[in-house]
Amino acid sequence: MPRRTGVRRCVRVSHSPPGRSPYGCATPGAVAHPPAASRASGTPPATPPAAQRAAPAPRRFPQQPAEITHGPRDRPQVALTFHGQGDPAVARTLLGEAEKSGARVTVLAVGTWLDEHPDLARRILDGGHDLGNHTLRHLDINAMSEADADAEIRGCAERLRRLTGSIGTWFRPSRTPRASQAVERLARGAGYPHVLSYDLDSLDYTSPGAPAVTRQVLGGIRNGSVVSLHFGYADTVAALPAVLEELGRRGLRAVTTTELLS
DSSP states (O other): OOOOOSOOOOOBOTTOOTTSOSBSSOOTTOOSSOOOOOOOTTOOOOOOOTTSOOOOOOOOOTTSOSEEOBOOTTSSEEEEEEEEOSOHHHHHHHHHHHHHTTOOOEEEEOHHHHHHOTHHHHHHHHTTOEEEEOOSSOOOGGGSOHHHHHHHHHHHHHHHHHHHSSOOSOBOOSSSSSOOHHHHHHHHHTTOSOEEOOSEEOOGGGOOOHHHHHHHHHHHOOTTBEEEEETTOHHHHHHHHHHHHHHHHHTOEEOOHHHHHO
């Protein structure tokens, strides 16, 4: 096994269910973010029709650090960011709920999930949402050798490029809230000026129930917050309408991460 090269800084979760990590990120080999069944990782996704406009490319935000955890605190905007894998029907439902409320989100897609559901890349973009890279196989990227970590980043980037004409607007490391310095450097070399982290973890992957997810998000959200959420969990689907309704009541707009930082 590759020797751990990065230090993980995760938030402890009180009274975690048996068999789950008590932290806001999964431990190596754990099933906190269960992978969707996928085709062999070498199977290339379909090439997008030439008529489709290429998706936006990553942008550099000069006032922002290499690893972004939140946006400006002086504007009533927040970014809801979703780890993209799991049941595609759940993903479509979540996107539809967001759009009904006029919200736009950021989806960090897992490469093997895109192999299995290539149409979702265009569905996300056509809804006005951000689409980014959450590694090829959603493994503990900070624990990998540099060569393996680089392959994880570039493997997902290539799938995004084939499907959309772009490597996506953001990169988020897998199974860790923060990237190691090595992973930060590798992401930059692959074309991502920033690593996208977050300042509020919904803890939805612990399946605590929709009311708990709602309380966790609304209890910590504020101007500029970047919230970590997931496709593939029923609690997230059930919590989203109440979260969006309360954000509207507070005058907070849910926008893409690109808009949050622009």
